[in-house]
Amino acid sequence: MTKRPGVAAAAGGALLALLGPSPATAQDAENLPREPRGISGGYTSWTTDGTRLPDAAVSFDVAEPAVRDAADRAWFPATGGGTDPVAGTARVELAGTARLTGATAAAPLVLGGLRLDLRDGTGTLRTRTVTGGEVRELALADLTSGGPAPAVRTSGVTWSGLDAALTEEGARLLSGWSGREFAAGDGLGRLAVTVGTGSTAETPAAPRPAPSDTPDGTPATTPTTPPPTAERDAPAAAVRHTTLAPGGEQTVTGTGFTPGEIVLVAIDADTRYQTAADERGRLTRAFPVYATATEGAHTVGLTAVSGGHRAVARFDVRASH
Structure with a gap:
């Protein structure tokens, strides 16, 4: 051709x-x-x-x-x-x-x-x-x-x-x-x-806040403009328990994110929650490990909706004997 x-x-x-x-x-x-x-x-x-x-x-x-x-x-x-x-x-x-x-x-x-x-x-x-x-x-x-x-x-x-x-x-x-x-x-x-909006002044005649549409039904935190900071470490994720039984509760902690940015939390690549990084770029989210969870390796991923910031932590599910 x-x-x-x-x-x-x-x-x-x-x-x-x-x-x-x-x-x-x-x-x-x-x-x-x-x-x-x-x-x-x-x-x-x-x-x-x-x-x-x-x-x-x-x-x-x-x-x-x-x-x-x-x-x-x-x-x-x-x-x-x-x-x-x-x-x-x-x-x-x-x-x-x-x-x-x-x-x-x-x-x-x-x-x-x-x-x-x-x-x-x-x-x-x-x-x-x-x-x-x-x-x-x-x-x-x-x-x-x-x-x-x-x-x-x-x-x-x-x-x-x-x-x-x-x-x-x-x-x-x-x-x-x-x-x-x-x-x-x-x-x-x-x-x-x-x-x-990056505004710190009070908004006049503002309507009462209403819950936003989030994956887990909790009110969303509005991102704000972060203050200028020195170069940050790359985002990282860590879990509280490296191994736990089905039906337990796991907690993931993220660091190195931009203060105020919205971060999606995915369990085994299934996005379930959203949260916001605090003024230090840290976030914490607890989540259940279902009783039907399969034994073996699992992941929890943190992804900023602004793109570019991602971190993954791994943990094992083992039935107690």
């Missing part, structure tokens, strides 16, 4: 544009909150369980720095944007890409440049992708609040229970790519957003 350098170069340029940060437009600047607080960190969880995707033979995955657990949930770090906590508005730029694979699609559909525009309990999930060799930016899904009002803290805001439904534009994109029929309004999952 004859190679076409011009086409290859165009496709390569399109891919670089897809994966790079989205340039701001004049309309973007006008739509930002009038006096936004800069976003200093955070994450968005995206759960795809119960959506139209499996029925259409479409699988969902992510690329770093986003991470995915075993429960159809992905975590995208927040890397920029602004928010007005009192008005409940925000623009949240997410790192990482979503990757859709279809049984009848010729190639995966890569969704980059993910961005959330939130206002008055509703919003839009925007993305960039490459179709026909050209970069295309679109509103992929409309967001509506199926949960409590935003939980406003002095250092950040949490939106939980944001239901995502395909826009007409998003439905056309998925239908054309997959060869399966998608319609506007088809569910695309549920999102929960937690962002830090």
Whole structure:
């Protein structure tokens, strides 16, 4: 087959544009909150369980720095944007890409440049992708609040229970790519957003905090901007018991993380909990070892949702005789 350098170069340029940060437009600047607080960190969880995707033979995955657990949930770090906590508005730029694979699609559909525009309990999930060799930016899904009002803290805001439904534009994109029929309004999952603002001043007229959507049902801790520090040691994990019996309780301790960052805790590669590193970059999490746990080696992994910080500890399960 004859190679076409011009086409290859165009496709390569399109891919670089897809994966790079989205340039701001004049309309973007006008739509930002009038006096936004800069976003200093955070994450968005995206759960795809119960959506139209499996029925259409479409699988969902992510690329770093986003991470995915075993429960159809992905975590995208927040890397920029602004928010007005009192008005409940925000623009949240997410790192990482979503990757859709279809049984009848010729190639995966890569969704980059993910961005959330939130206002008055509703919003839009925007993305960039490459179709026909050209970069295309679109509103992929409309967001509506199926949960409590935003939980406003002095250092950040949490939106939980944001239901995502395909826009007409998003439905056309998925239908054309997959060869399966998608319609506007088809569910695309549920999102929960937690962002830090780095503010230490009290927020006026803030609503009462509400629990956020976490894997273990406990309120999430909002990440804050860490103070400048000297170079840190690499993250490490250690367990309290190197060997224990089924039905016992294990505790993992992590060190070397960035103060305030959110860390996912996975048992044998199954993400079950989230916690936040303290001001020294340390964290501790207790968890049960089920009575049905198999004898032998097991792992507990710590992964920062911002990407790059990971640590694993190992322990053995042995039945007492």
